Every structure is written in C-alpha cells, then in structure tokens.
Amino acid sequence: MTVLISPLPETATPPAPDGGLGALSTDQGNLPLDSVDVQADITGLAARIRLVQGFRNPFDVPLEATYVFPLPDRAAVTALRMEAADRTVDGVLKERGQARQDYDAAIAAGRRAAIAEEDRPDVFGMRVGNILPGERVTITLTLTQPLPYETGDAGGAATFRFPLVVAPRYIPGAPLPGEQAGPGTAADTDAVPDASRISPPVLLPGFPNPVRLSVTVDVDPAGLPLTEIRSALHVVTEERAGDRVTVRLQPGERLNRDFLLRLVHAPHETSALSLVPDETGEEGTFSLTVLPAGEQRPRPRDVVLVLDRSGSMQGWKMVAARRAAARIADTLTGDDRFAVLSFDHVVERPRDLPAGLHPGTDRNRFRAVEHLAAVDARGGTEMLAPLAEAASLLTDAGRDRVLVLITDGQVGNEDQLLAELAPRLGGVRVHTVGIDRAVNAAFLRRLAGGGSCELVESEDRLDEAMEGVHRRIGAPLATGLSLHADGLRVDPETVAPRRLGSLFPGVPLVITGRYRGAPAGTLTVRGTTPSGTPWEQRAAAATAGNPALTALWARAHLRDLEDRYTVSGGDDLEKRIIDTSLRFSTLCRFTAFVAVDERTVTDGGAPHQVVQPVELPDGWAAPAAPMAAPMIAQSAPMPAPGAPPMAAYGGAVPRPAPAGRPRMGGAARGSMRAPSGGAPDFGGGPVPAPEPASPPKPAADEPRRRLAAELERLPRVPVADRAAHLVDVVLPLLESVAPALPGSSPLAALMADLQALRHTPQTDVTTLWDRTVQVLTDVTAPPAKRAFWKRPR
Template structure:
C-alpha cells in the first residue's frame, strides 16, 4: 500500500513532473489561466470553464491537467481554440477517443481530450501546442444547486487534493502520469494523483470567476461567498484578482421557500453529429449526439421537488457508530473541527441510545475508558468519549475500509434505528472499493443509515455524496471552523430517524419511462431537505405524480403534485448525469458488461461525459512534424489549510520543509521499482516529506490488524524560513536529496542538449528554493553558488552539468561544501556510487526522462481506463 510519501518513476519524457515542481525562468507550467463563468437560474447553474495553456518551450508541447468539477454537473461540450482555429469536441466511446487523439498527436495535429476519472476528477490533455502558442479549451457544463433549509449552494471545486492510496502495487506500466503507483485497491491511482506545487510558490494561474444571478429564477434574499473574497454589483458576483486555485469556490444563496413542483420539459430537436474535424480557417465540428431514433419522439424529462413535512414524532432510541478520521491529511484546523463535530454528535445522545466511537488512521482505536462495542449513552460514557476525542491528533494513513467494516458490524440490532456517521475529508483513492463494501454490508444487514461530514476546503464531495446516498443518509460539508456550528445543527436534526421512509412513486395521466428515475433508489425525506427526483417521460406533458410513504409516527404519508410544462433546456443533461452516476455505481458493484453498454449508449445519446466516454477535439491542420511532443503534467496547488507537520526523522533529526524542497522527480524511481518487484525499498536517511501531511503505514507484508498503534505525527509546524543553520538534521536531509538529484542527472546524461539544459533550469529553481529555506550557513551558501553557476548563460552546458554533479556528489557524501568544487573531469564528479544514498549506482530511469532506455511512448499505457486490470 502507498501514500503520498511513496513516489514513483517519472514516465518517459516527463521530466517536468514531480513534487516540488517549480517554474524556472523559462517557465515549465503550461496552465496560465482559469476562467469560470456561471449563470444561476433558480436552482440550476449553466457553467463555462475556460482553461488557457501556453507553451514556453522551443519544442511542441503536450500538457496534462488533472482537475475537479462539481460531482453532479453534466459536462456537455468541449471547444478548443488556437488562434483563428475553433474545433468543437465530439463525444465518443473512450477507447475510440483515445485512439483518435493519439493518432492526431503522432501525425502532428493539435488535439485535446477530456476524460472522467471520478465523478469529480477529470483529466484534460492538450497536444502539439506550438512554441510560444496559446491554446484554450472551454468546457460547457450544467448542474443543479443543492438546496436545504431555504439555502441553495453553488460549489465549484478548484483543486484535486492529494489522496491516500491503499493496496499492493500492480505490476506493469502505470495507466497515468501521477505520483502514486496503481494498486489492487486503486487500479487507476496514477491518474488521480497529480504532482503538487511547493508551498509558497508564486501564484502560477490567473483565476477569474464570475457568477450571474438570473432574475427570472427564484428571488434571492441574501447571498454569501465562503473562502474567496468577492464583489457584487448588478446581480453579478466576481472573485477579486489574486485568489489562488487551492480551494472550493462556494456561493450560498438564500431563497424564499417554494412549493412542491413537477416540471416537465419536452426534448428539443437534436443536431446530428458529423464527427468532422476542422478545415481551413475557423471551423466547427459537429455536435456530440446523433439523430434521435424514432422511439425518442415525444419524450422529455420530468423533475419532481417535494418539500418535507413538519416533524411530529419524537426521536426513537438508536444505535450510533461514529467513525472519526484522524489520518495525516486531517492535520491542523481540520482535526480541530473534526473533534468538535464528533463531540457535538456524542452530546446529542440520550440514555436510551447506544454508541461507539472509532478513531482510525492505519489502525482502529476505541476509547480506553469505554467497552469495545456499543456503550449506553449515559452522561458518564458520553463524557469519557468526549474526553478521548479531545486527545486525538492527526497521524497515519486513511485506511477506511476496515473501520467501515467494523462500524457496520456493530450495528446488528434490527429492532433499533441504526446510524453510522463518518467524519473525514474523504481524501482516499479507493472509493469504488469502499462503496462495494457498503453495498455488500447493506445486503447483509440492511437498515443502516450512513451520514457523512466532510471537512476540508477542497473536500472529496463526490465520494462522500455517493457514500451517503448508498447509505440513505445525508452529507454535510464544512469548509471552515466558522461554518461548523451551522453544519452540525443540520446534522443533529438529520441523524434522528427521517420524517418519511419507504417512499414510492406512481403517475396518473403521465407515462413514465421505466428504469429512468434518478436517483434509482428513492431517498427518504429528512427535515429541511426537499425530496428531488428526476426521470424521463413520453407522450403529452400533462398529468401528476403521487408519492406515498410512512412518516416517523408510522402513519401513511401521501403527496400529489400536478405537472407543469416548463422551458428548461438543461434538464435532460442534468438528469442524464444523475442517471449515469446511478448506472456507474451499479457497475462498481456488479461489473456487468450489459450495464457498461447501457452507460455508453446513455452517455452518447444525451451528450453527457461519463467514465466510459471522452470528449475529443482534433484540428485537421498539421502543425508540426509529429512524433512525441515534450510532455508536462501541470502541478496543482496544495489545498488551502493543509499543514505539513514535522515528525522526527530517524535518529531524532526534525523533519523540515527542506525534505521536499529538492524532491523533484528523482525519488520516485527506487520506490516504484521496488513496489513492482514486491521488495521493500531501501529507507533513506531522512524520509522525503511531500506537501501532504505524512502518513505512517504498515509494510505491505503485514495485515493492518496486526500492527501496533502508530506514533503521532503531530509536531512543530514547518517554517518557510527553514531549519536553523546549525540544525543537525539539515545536512543529513540535504545529503539524501542531493544524492537523488545527482542520480537523476546521470540517468538523463544521454538526452539532447536542449532537454539537459531544461533539467538544469529546473534543478536551479529547486536549489534556490532549498537555499531559501536553509536561510544561512555553509549549506545555503554552497547551493546559492551552484544556482548562480547553473544560471550563468556564458558557461558551456557541459561545464554547468559537471559543476552540478560535483557539488551534489559532495553534498551527498556529507563533505564540507565550503571548499572548491572538483574540476570538470575529476573522478569525483562522475562517481556513480554517489548517485544513490545507499551506495549503489543510480539505476536507469531513476529520474528525468530516461526510463531505462525505453521509448518516449513507453511512459503512457493504453490499457484499461479505470477498471481493475
């Protein structure tokens, strides 16, 4: 199993990947702007996201960007623009789209492709961007706003946070370009783990957000933005310049309560897809859907919204299991908020309730003063639980599978209301595995309700929402401590039994299309939360829907809602997205091939991207000679509020920011080779600390249950000023990292001169950052001298290359850096033993773009997309 600590090889040709990625003077970050434009009409948002890429290199560029989107929004279009060339994307089956993209890149054509990895994680590749050229890719989306307690929320995520990756590494080449190897639990881990920028790196992306409020929608009584500074004028909300792409954008709108409604929207005629590429001049490809078959005539989309009834019955006794995530990613304000949230939940219990508190990271921990299992909700037991929660800190890895199993196993008494509450940031990669376990547990026992409390400024909302939906519960998201009290008040009201259960739907005077209701499992009705269901109908836009169920007192409940025809063009796409999510979740559990074909057909018919399809745009014009372009994976921001604790390194040396300031690409090789072979990699003198709080994990050969409790990783926070000049651990840390950098240079010695010059540019920026953190002393001085030499354009490339190796080797060997560096050609400058801190030579492919002599195309596997292989 791996965490963000476990770094792997850079695929061939991707020397600009890696932790600690920095922009050199020449620039190596292709994404330079993000423009978000949204129009909110009532409870629907129409969105355009424009991503601007530029090529600062002197060779054609392929840029890869892993980014989030709202998990319930439908991606319905892609448009690529380069100069006067405008190319509309076409939605195709994923394998076909990939083949078309790869062939276009090999032929020297511009192309782009957008693929879904998770409901809220996507990958965009833009290839053959010419030197100095700018290319924009515009994505079109439509999505619903969540609505509860009279308040609508527009949440747009801006960064994919680092995720914990469990499981044994899989053999073979990775399926993506991220830092984590693919594992048995997360077979696409390398596709959802983009490299991370160093904290303190200057803002690399110009962010622009503009949200227009359509006055034709529901009247807005108040609005507020969380996390971002905004200005408002003439019903337009804009984010002020200078904001970073490191947190969710959240806009909350307070509406007057509306009545229950059933909206019917007949389908509009669809334009046939031509699939043609752009020709000379400004050109446009065809649309993403084909002609509607005859069976579609007279069809449309219905959307039902029903307000909840007033609570009438008192809460019943319940069994409650609280799962608290205390893993390393929860460090800082998130851990404080999680403890407060957990304590508030415990305080709501009564003597008639029973409960258990399980804190988990790599291991599961019960309060010492309480029995292992369910305890009575007495004042004494609640006090003991809260006292235990107050002592918890963040540590270890997010091993969520075992705690879910154990927590669900405790809720075995069907005579009581059974509730499981998960408090976490949700930053895990094995979502499908966890959902399968919840589905299996539900089949075994049934009746367990699962609520999720997500705490983060870049929360994994897609996973937590799916988990709560599977468990017939609710998901509340908390982005700050200030927001916690309001969110916990909602959770408190909804942890009790729902107001209505066993909801059923039937139509009168309206023909519903079987199997199209979304969500497929009719949700229960909770206080303050309207019940919202959508589906497809055929025939006249008239009739009514009747909902029946059982209220909390055990009495029958019934609501009739007459239909109204409305003009809502986005309704079919929004329904399509929800229906595809239901189908994909079913596929996660069953892996049914027929279900896969249904998913693809639905995606193509309604023009909505899913995990089995992709949007691809290909320019017909040949702009370069073809072959393999220079490849760069865009590093992403460290999410706001994530802190890097400083655990004790081996030998007692404190861990500092210096541990990853030189991280770069080199450390990945040894880890990934060892992971593939099943061997345990040699441990460094001081472990590299990536920009995610470190985790403590068991060796792959040991089951988690057999491990002793992991030590706390809480400690003094890393300082941007770096370690003191006399820090005894600084030299050991620098020696390890310098050895890795030297190994990366040696592995890249056969690259063309232009590529080697780029490596030295990148190395100089990392060394400069390292010197800044070291602040003073001989180590900082030696690094600054080397940076000056590497940036001296008057020095020949060979001389700068040898100077870098000589200095790095001396630092790796622990020699005093104050003396003169060995001259070029000195054996000390080429001693391969210095390339690896363990004493051995650097293995081929340990960094840069050389991967054991493999071809440039070897770094990209064209196998399965997201399914286990």
C-alpha cells in the first residue's frame, strides 16, 4: 500500500530578536512542565491515546505545579498514572469534591499527589504536588477518541485532532466577591464562575521553547481503504510496515496549535450496528452508524448568518470568516429569506437591511456581501445578544430554519449561553464554523447539537470546509429522526445523542447507547423526507470485541447529561452524572482522578506554587509592544463610545492576585532562587503590570439602583400598556445601563427580544413581561457563590 503524506503550507513566523520580556532561565530551567508526549493508536475510526506530561522541580524547595491544558472534546479520559523516582501510583476516579479533599490532605501531610479535573469538555486542569527539588514526575492520562468522518464524491475522510493549547477566552459578567476558584489571570464572574481556572498566563512572544513536544500516531486502517494522510499545521514524517503507517511530529515544535491528521479513504460502506457485551453478558453497549445517500430536494429557507468580529478574530481568521460568510450568502436563492448579523460588544447589520428577514434577491445579497467585506476585528465577544436575535427571527415552522455561526468560539461562558439559548432554538438547525488553530471545538459542537460543526484551521482548508457547510445548510435528506429496536432491548435513557437531528448526504449519523439481554436484533432509524414521505434505514447487530466503544458511549452520554444539567439543574441529575462517571471510569465535570503516594516525602509545609504559562496560539496577532501582563493586549480598533473596555484577546482583562495568594506563575519577584544559584526566578511567567486604565463609568450600584426602581414600577403598568412600556421605557433604560454592566448575558438577550418586539407586535407580550421581571430581579440581586463546576440554579 502506498500512502501519500501531504502537509499543508506552514505559516512563516519571523524570528524573535531576543528572548523577550519574561524569557528568564536558570541552569535547570524555570518552568515545571518540560515535556508533553502524545502517543496515539488509530484503529479504523477510533483512537486510543496516551498523553504523558513530564514535570520537573527546578527550585530548592518542594513544588506544586499547576497546568491548564486541552484534550479532544469527544475523548473519554479513563485512567491516570503518576510516576516519581521508584514509585508508581494509579489514580482513582472519585466525586470531585472528595477527590480535592484527598489531594489537599495528601499535600498537607507531605505526600506526593496529583489530581486531574475537567473544567470544560476540552479544558482540563492538572495539579502535581510535593515534587522534591531536582525531581521529575510524569503523569500519564489514557483516553479514547472517536474520529469524525465525512464522505464526498471522491471518497471519505476521517480527522484526528489533538489540541495542544488553551487559547485566551472572553470572560463576561460582573466579578464575584470572595476567594477565586483558581489562580488564573481572569476574575471569576457571575457569568463564568470558574474563569480563574480556565485563564492560565500566556508566554510573551520570543520566550524560548520551554516544553519538548513529541507526537507519534500509529494508523491501522482496519480494513478501510486508506489512500492518503494529510498533515495540517505541522510537518511530519512517516514510516510504513504493511498496511500500518506511523506518523511522527518533527522535533522542535511548540504547543501553540492543534495537531491535525486527515485520513482519506476510498469510497466504502460504513453503515453498521456493533454490540459490545459487558463481562457479565447481561447487558452491553451498542454503536449504530448510518451513512445516508440520496438527493436533496430544496425547500424555502430562513437563514440567519451570525459573524463574530471580536478582537480574537484578528488576522487571517477575520479574512477567512468574511470569505466563509460571503460564500454562504451567495448560495441563497430568491425563495429564501435571510439576515446577516456581525457582532462584538454590539450587533450590526448591513446598511439598508434593517432588523428582520429579507428576500434573497441579488440586490439584498450584494448589500450583505458589501457589509461583510468591510467587517474587521475589534471589541469583546458578547455572543448571546446576536444569537438571541437570530432565534427570534427563526420562528416560521413552515420553512427550513437555519442559523449559521462563524467564530473561533473563544468564550468562557459556554454553560450560560447554552442555558439561555437551548429553549429558543427548538426546531432550528444550528451550524457552527470554527475558525482558529486552537479552536474552542467543544462549545461549537455543543451549540450545534443536531446540526453540524465544521472546523477551519487555515485559509487553505476553507474551500473544502465550505463544501461541507453548503451541503448541510441545504435541505436534509430526512428530519424528525427516531430510533426503533427489534429484538434488542435498548435503554432509551442511555441513547446518545439525545437529539438525533437531521440526515445530510455523506454525513454519518452515529448513535450509541446501552442494551440489556442477548446481543442480537436490529435497529432502525426512521424519519421524514422534505416531501413528506417516510424514510428509514435498518441495520442488523454484529458482536464486536472493541471495549473502547463503551468508553466512547459513556463520554457522549455524560456530555448529554451535563448539557441537560446546564439548562435545568437538579440534584437527581447531578447524582446520575456522578454514578455514570464512576461506574464506567470516565472523567466528567463532577468527578476527578486523584493519585496519592502513601510515602511521606516532605515535612508537610506548603509547597512553592507555580502555574505553567501556555503559548500564545499560532496565528494570533502579537502586541505592538511588549507588555508585562499574562494576557497580552492586542492592536485593535478602540471600542465605540460607551462600550465596555476590551483589553487582552477577546476582552479578558488581567487582574491582580488576591491578597494572601501568590500570583499565577509562582512566587514574588526575587523570592526564590534556582538550586544551582542561578538567576532569580519570577515564576516562569511574565512580570505583573499595573491594570490598564478604564474609561470612567457610573458607580457600580447606580445601574442596579435604576433597574430596581423600574422593577418596583412594573406592577403598576396596565396590561394594555405593557407592550408600549417595554419598548418605550424598559428598552431605553437597558440600553443606557448596559455599558456599565458588561457581560450580563440575560440582560443582553432581553434587549435583543425587546428590540425584536418593535418589528413583531404579535409577540407573546405576557411571556416577555414575565421574563423582564425575572431578569431585572436577577440582575439587581446580589450574586451568590456556588461550587465553580456547578451551574447556579
């Protein structure tokens, strides 16, 4: 077999003239993380991965190292192992609160310990404590990942994506009082109560490569006709042995962008039903793959195109986003209606195309493309208002309703957005296009739900990606899908995904779940074509010896349960999530892996704490001049008058360390020395700088006082006057106080709905009035603190 390795062009990076601010070193180095080793075995359309992180203590006192890192959002983390000196300790999966207590107790008692926690489906935190001076500790995580697969006219392609850096994210909301949840550079807020756990410091440009990165991928086609391997963003080498191919990353690369391989296959049939019995034989896991074929029959559509123009989209991403949006606008027909919204901290529309849907005429499409061509990056990522406005426009159930979001997804308030938007997007097909080399894929996939998520890592990839988007925003082959079992006892509460969505040509539908009894029978997927005729596809069961399927199902099922918890909460649902995670040994946001060495190695004093800085993502614009702050301000247009100040990428403003706790990155300047007596260490990260000046704004209590006064007046407004009062009184009030309450997503969404009320008088005013009362009540109430991994409810 001959396999062609075809790397995509590399983006040239100019050499740094010097080490840059913060580029300090000792004889043994000054950052705890010294290596990351990714070893992946791909068999068919699944990958088993070993991620090995090496931590070394360059100081003369015991060390606790913290590292915020990404993992594939669909991967199931099933094991952790800690190795130090001659000791090997296997981690135990426990309820998250209990795991943290065990870890803290071990550190206080002078024992080595490690804990791995999930903060987002693709963002994790690792803490390794009581590493002795000069000692090296390795942490090995084991995970299983499915490979997304899609077919075209020339065959199919599977994608192996392994993220390597957590990009800075926009953090909206009002700061919460009290101790922060983590040591990050962003303050916890009412919209993102764990912001300080997902905002590690960022290395300044020019910092010498602090981490040795190695990636090895062994590919076993497992009968699939593999014809080509495409390497995206990295240069790789390959070795062949029969049908197996080994791909290795070129040495010297940095952890600043996703690692991507695309495995191209010749056309083949992938529809199948696989059953994996448990050891008891009384139950097991099923995986059904349906690859539909057929022709789409177009029907009139309502399409809302939402384009992110925030500061993090600067550079090639903005160019690609404009091209993608224009390509979608050009596919519209005269039978379609559409709207185009571009947003940062404000929402803008094309000139001469005010709020509302407009026919897809040549003239209107030209106006939309003209608007898109002038869009540039600026400001913060206030995403809820444009998506809420889009949802308010897509209400005609007699037409195909399509929402397309083009963004890098770099926001921290994912749970808040999903909770607010889920009730409004019923019946709407959401398609997301993620543009970045370190994209927030987890959020974009969660938002898409039954729609699709297309990821674009370079302009070269854009045309190929847009072909998939065009297929999916067209008419589906079948909608209203449902699963039916014959002879196989399926537990309906375990089926993932919970919403089956729609079927599109060449886009496989993968359904997993649990069954009871004998491993035999058939499963049928049924739906309705656009013409109203029934559609179905049936698959007979075949027993498979692939235990990875159970872990992949557990991860998908836990993700569905966590999304339901985000929307509705509930102690029963929380207990179900924890029980499922522990039973199937799969990490989730309510559990954590903890490893504790029983041997005492220190006297129990508090270890020196260092948080590993991360790379600036490749393709993100460097600052015009060096800045001594973990989150680097970018060269972007100034916000409009009255808009919230936007410092750093996407608006995440650096904050000083809370009193009594060292700033992220380690001890204060000059307080530590290297074991060999080298240069003083500053904790490995950039030196803190004073907070940037912000424009004057009203006293913090004044906006809430005005909203509270209006809340008292609302009960006295006659029912007949409520619609006018919402538009003429409440909306102007919200618009006037919004700049002083940046990041209040419920307030922004309410404003969008009140603006829509101007154009749609038939809106249910009673429901909108009740919601206005509730939002004003929530905004004027003092914020409450909860465990950071639990959504306030």
